[in-house]
Amino acid sequence: EAGVAQSPRYKIIEKRQSVAFWCNPISGHATLYWYQQILGQGPKLLIQFQNNGVVDDSQLPKDRFSAERLKGVDSTLKIQPAKLEDSAVYLCASSTHRGKNYGYTFGSGTRLTVV
Amino acid sequence: KQEVTQIPAALSVPEGENLVLNCSFTDSAIYNLQWFRQDPGKGLTSLLLIQSSQREQTSGRLNASLDKSSGRSTLYIAASQPGDSATYLCALWNQAGTALIFGKGTTLSVSS
Numbered sequence: 001e002a003g004v005a006q007s008p009r010y011k012i013i014e015k016r017q018s019v020a021f022w023c024n025p026i027s028g029h030a031t032l033y034w035y036q037q038i039l040g041q042g043p044k045l046l047i048q049f050q051n052n053g054v055v056d057d058s059q060l061p062k063d064r065f066s067a068e069r070l071k072g073v074d075s076t077l078k079i080q081p082a083k084l085e086d087s088a089v090y091l092c093a094s095s096t097h098r099g100k101n102y103g104y105t106f107g108s109g110t111r112l113t114v115v
Numbered sequence: 116k117q118e119v120t121q122i123p124a125a126l127s128v129p130e131g132e133n134l135v136l137n138c139s140f141t142d143s144a145i146y147n148l149q150w151f152r153q154d155p156g157k158g159l160t161s162l163l164l165i166q167s168s169q170r171e172q173t174s175g176r177l178n179a180s181l182d183k184s185s186g187r188s189t190l191y192i193a194a195s196q197p198g199d200s201a202t203y204l205c206a207l208w209n210q211a212g213t214a215l216i217f218g219k220g221t222t223l224s225v226s227s
Contacts, residue, residue, distance in 0.1 A: 004158070033214060042119070042204055042217025043159070056213060091158060106158035 002026065004107035006092050012113045018080035021110045025073070025094030029105075031055075032069055034077050035091040037109070043091055049075060082114045117142045119218035121205055127224045128195055136190040136221045138205030143183045146208035149215065150179050150190050153202045162203075163190070195225045 005024040013019050025032050030051050035043035046065065047057040051072035060067070064083070069075040079086055089109040118141045128134055138148075147166050151159040163172045163179040165188070171180040178191040192199060202222045206215040 040219065042206070042219050043215070044217070045214045048214055093159075104161065106160075108156070108158045111156075 004105050006107040006110050010111050015114050016081040020076050020078045021090050023075045023092030029094035029096050031095045032075050033093040037089045084114050087114045117216050121218035121221050125222045130227050132195050133193050136203050138188040140186045143186050148181055148188050149206045151204040197225050197227045200225050
């Protein structure tokens with residue numbers, strides 16, 4: 001079974017630029033999550049999708065962050081404009097069902113450095 | 116608001132030693148608790164899941180316990196090996212059972 005795919009693996013941008021990350025979940029997984037992990041901290045949930053609908057985006061900085069999941073499969077997370085404090089690893093995860101631990105799987109993440 | 120604390124932040128031990136990683140949380144009304152392993156540059160790998168009605172789970176050399184009344188969980192690693200070197204993260208499912216609340220992790224280094 002293929003895992004959760006994320007790209008790019010690394011990205012370096014200047015502050016005020018825009019950037020986009022892509023995630024392809026495990027086939028058949030209805031629920032998709034984006035987490036932000038700042039160096040030395042645990043991951044923090046940014047947004048959760050159930051199929052192509054948003055379930056929870058309460059911790060997403062909506063003035064600069066946006067995310068979509070077209071057709072309930074792939075997802076993109078965008079930051080515009082980026083700030084220095086956005087430097088982090090952005091992790092995508094997916095599961096078969098909302099909640100519990102039905103095949104909850106993380107991707108390898110995208111490491112963003114904002115200079 | 117649920118908060119998760121992990122102690123120690125870092126730990127170095129010689130190979131073969133038994134060790135305990137600690138996790139504490141502020142709200143005992145939890146859904147499930149999960150321990151993850153994170154290797155540098157990689158995603159998170161689930162190690163053990165303890166449901167709220169359980170007190171412990173075991174997998175190989177790993178044993179995780181849960182005491183909701185005291186707001187604590189421990190991860191016990193027996194006979195540590197250099198391959199166990201990684202960051203170990205404790206996470207609680209939120210009350211809706213939809214997403215994870217993580218601690219900052221304990222970075223373990225096992226020397227041969």
